[in-house]
Amino acid sequence: MALFRPLEPVSQRARIVLGIAFFIVFFAVWAVATLGGYVSKTFLADPITMVKDGWILLTKFGFAHDIGMTVWRVLGGFVLAAIIGVPIGILMGAYKPIEAFLEPFVSFARYLPASAFVPLLILWAGIGETQKLLVIFIGSFFQIILMVAVSVSNTRRDLVEAAYTLGSTSAGVVRRVLIPANAPDIAEILRLVLGWAWTYVIVAELIGSSSGIGHMIIESQALLATGQIIFGIIVIGVIGLISDLFFKFVNRHFFAWRLS
Amino acid sequence: MTMDAILRIEQVSRIFPSVSKRPPVRALEPTDLTIARNDFITILGPSGCGKSTLLRIVAGLDTPTNGRVVLDGRAITGPGPDRGMVFQSYTLFPWLNVADNIAFGLRERGVSEAIIRETVAEYVAKVGLRGFENHLPKQLSGGMQQRTAIARALANNPEILLLDEPFGALDNQTRGLMQELLLGIWERERKTVIFVTHDIEEAIFMASRVIVMTARPGRIKADIAVDLPHPRHYTVKTSPEFSALKARLTEEIRAEAVLAAEAH
Numbered sequence: 064m065a066l067f068r069p070l071e072p073v074s075q076r077a078r079i080v081l082g083i084a085f086f087i088v089f090f091a092v093w094a095v096a097t098l099g100g101y102v103s104k105t106f107l108a109d110p111i112t113m114v115k116d117g118w119i120l121l122t123k124f125g126f127a128h129d130i131g132m133t134v135w136r137v138l139g140g141f142v143l144a145a146i147i148g149v150p151i152g153i154l155m156g157a158y159k160p161i162e163a164f165l166e167p168f169v170s171f172a173r174y175l176p177a178s179a180f181v182p183l184l185i186l187w188a189g190i191g192e193t194q195k196l197l198v199i200f201i202g203s204f205f206q207i208i209l210m211v212a213v214s215v216s217n218t219r220r221d222l223v224e225a226a227y228t229l230g231s232t233s234a235g236v237v238r239r240v241l242i243p244a245n246a247p248d249i250a251e252i253l254r255l256v257l258g259w260a261w262t263y264v265i266v267a268e269l270i271g272s273s274s275g276i277g278h279m280i281i282e283s284q285a286l287l288a289t290g291q292i293i294f295g296i297i298v299i300g301v302i303g304l305i306s307d308l309f310f311k312f313v314n315r316h317f318f319a320w321r322l323s
Numbered sequence: 324m325t326m327d328a329i330l331r332i333e334q335v336s337r338i339f340p341s342v343s344k345r346p347p348v349r350a351l352e353p354t355d356l357t358i359a360r361n362d363f364i365t366i367l368g369p370s371g372c373g374k375s376t377l378l379r380i381v382a383g384l385d386t387p388t389n390g391r392v393v394l395d396g397r398a399i400t401g402p403g404p405d406r407g408m409v410f411q412s413y414t415l416f417p418w419l420n421v422a423d424n425i426a427f428g429l430r431e432r433g434v435s436e437a438i439i440r441e442t443v444a445e446y447v448a449k450v451g452l453r454g455f456e457n458h459l460p461k462q463l464s465g466g467m468q469q470r471t472a473i474a475r476a477l478a479n480n481p482e483i484l485l486l487d488e489p490f491g492a493l494d495n496q497t498r499g500l501m502q503e504l505l506l507g508i509w510e511r512e513r514k515t516v517i518f519v520t521h522d523i524e525e526a527i528f529m530a531s532r533v534i535v536m537t538a539r540p541g542r543i544k545a546d547i548a549v550d551l552p553h554p555r556h557y558t559v560k561t562s563p564e565f566s567a568l569k570a571r572l573t574e575e576i577r578a579e580a581v582l583a584a585e586a587h
Contacts, residue, residue, distance in 0.1 A: 224384050225414040229428035229479055230404030239431070243418045320418045320459050 108290030113297070116290030126279060130298060133264055133276040136192065140199025141260045145253055148207035153245075155208065156215025157237050169208050177202030178266040190271040195264065202263035203256050210256070214248040215241050247318040254310040261303055329515050330381065330483060332356040335390035337376050350376045352542035353390060356534065358483075361513040363506075365520055365530035367572065369580050373541020374519045378487050381517065382408050395482065404428055407476030411488040413468045415460040421471050422447065422456040428479035446474035449508060466497040473505060483515040490525070502528055503557055510554050523572050527551075528560060535572065537579045545575050 073081075090110055096102045097109030108116065120126035155162045155169075177198055188194040218241050226240045268277025276295045283291035315322065337351040351373035358364055366374045379385040381392050383402035392399045394406070402408075407428075415424050422443050429439045447453055450470040460468055469489050476484055486505075490498040506529055509516055520526050526533050527549055535545040549568060551559055559565055 219414075221410055221412050221414045222416060224382075224402070225408065225410065225416075226427070226431075227384065227402035228382055228404070228406060228408035228485075229475065230431045232431075235431050239427070240416070243416070246418075318418075320461065 104289075105287060106289065108288075108293060112290040113293045116288060117294035117298075120279070120291055120294060124279075129275050129279050130302075132274045133268065133299075134302065136195040136267070136275065137199060137257070137260050137264045139192075140196040140264075141203050141257055143196065144200045144203035144207055144256075144260075148204045149211055149249060149253075152208040152211025152249075153215050153237065153242065155212035156218075156245075157241055162212060162216070165208075166212070169205050169212075173205040173209055175201070175205075177263045181267055181270050185271050190273075195267045195272070195275075198267040199260050199263050203260050206256050206259065207252060210252045211245070211249055214245045214252065218244050247314060247321045250310060250314055250318070254307065257306055257310075258303060261299055265299065326357070326359040328357045329360040329395060330358040330517075331393040332358075332377070332381070333390050333393065335377070335380055335387045335392060337373065337380065337385065338388045349540040351380075351387075352540045354541075354543055356543065358515065358517065361515055363509055363516045363518065363529060363531045364534060365518045365526040365532075366534045366536060367520060367523065367526040367576065368536030368541070369521060369538050369576060371541075372536040372538040372579070374536050375487050376541065377536075378485055378517060378519050381483075382406050382485050384408075404432065404479050405482045407479055407481035407484045409469065409472045409476050409484070409486045409489040411491045413460065413465065413472070413492075415463075415468055415471055415475070417460050420457050420459055421452055421463070424460070424471055425475045425478050427475060432479075442478050446478045449477070450474045450504065464497075465493050466501055469493065469501060470504065473508075477508070477512075477514070481514075483517065486516065486518045488520055489518075491520070491522075498522075498525070499557060505529070506555060523569055523576060524560060527565060527568050527572065528555065528557075533572065535575050538582070544579070547572070 094110050097104070097107055098111075104112075117126075151165070155165055180201055181194075181198055184194045184197050188197060222240055222244060223236055226236050231239065264275070265277040265280070268275035269281050272278040276299060280292050280295045283289075283295070332354060334353045334355060335351065336349075336353040339348040339350055341347045354377065366377065368374045376385060380387050381399070383399050383406065399406075416427065419427065425443045425446055426439045429442060434442075443456070447456055450473055452467065452470060452474070455463065455467065460471070463471065472489070473486075490501045493501060502525060508514075518526075518529055520529075530549050533545075533547045533549060534543055535547065536542065537544045547568070551562070551564060
């Protein structure tokens, strides 16, 4: 069948239809498993209960505020990490002495699990917003630095040489070759790291928090409200999807030169 | 010999240091070469003869192991806008359109936008890319990309133009047209040009002087003047004088290619 030849492209319409189809399959399997009585309600709520619970959460328990808090924590910590991390990454990729100085430490720090810092950060910064932002920051910062540095290091050497023969200074090469050449990759790195930041924020909220999606999830666990837990998880997924679409739009809009 | 020399290559050699226990590579034996102002020089040789290495040393992108290169009385220490370069690989900045690529060097030097606009329009016309100013490199054919690269190098008004097999990746027909285009620009502007190639016909057609290099170790084997009249038309390639030169250079190169093949 022509449809299943390796690397054979698929039309835009078919792509959308197939993408939506899997969501339908997923919900159908879930509905059959729960509503059909194959899985105990105590452990897994059915889709209808999930939607009902979600509605109650939003209308009676002010869940919108929790969502807002979580989004703000992720964005706050992530934006802070990006603002500081991207320039350091660019400098590290561009200037080898800076790379030699920072790379070993950053490579080490990158493997420090952000979630393991939660207890320590509670000791240092309490259970307020600072602590939440710091967890996201620690989780994102070193990853961003290292990935941006690798991307900048891999800039096409001949473009840099061309710039030099056109009279660029070192600073000019960084500003007018390394940064624009790697801007699409940096956007892609930020998209990836933002995804990881979402997992850190939930972990931070599971422990010592009085608001946020993660807080709601841990409260629901005590009440065996699996519908609410699943609703919270799905909300995170939807927000992730929206941020992904945003980054894709930015890429298509600003980095058209890169698309084939 | 009295000539108005613009560039002197003095005892320049390049040895690439040994990598992982392999012996060091003598890419270029000590080489002397003096290039006259407004001359069009082609450096001809088989691959691995150090011709690109020599050009990169002149550009300041590589450092000689010994010797030095002097441009207009100043020893070269690194790359600069006084030596424009066109590479074999397509090196247009992919995020800039044709006009902004050509303007790149001018912007780096802080030239006013009015002059930039004027200069870009002038060179767009010279390389025949009118109407393509807003195209991105990925929308251009290989020949158009190299024309833009030539315009980008020339717009910077370098003292000397260096070309490293600029048409090597193009098909035969496009290559012929590009040769005529570049030669036409040179005939009008008489900029000093060093053009590296492994194509014998190309070397003769373009040059007023062909430098033949040998492989392993790389050194200059012959220095041959090409006295074909200007302006040159592509039909010159079928003239008896051209054929005689071609036969002679083919012989020079062939001996080298045989030696290089035996060394493998």
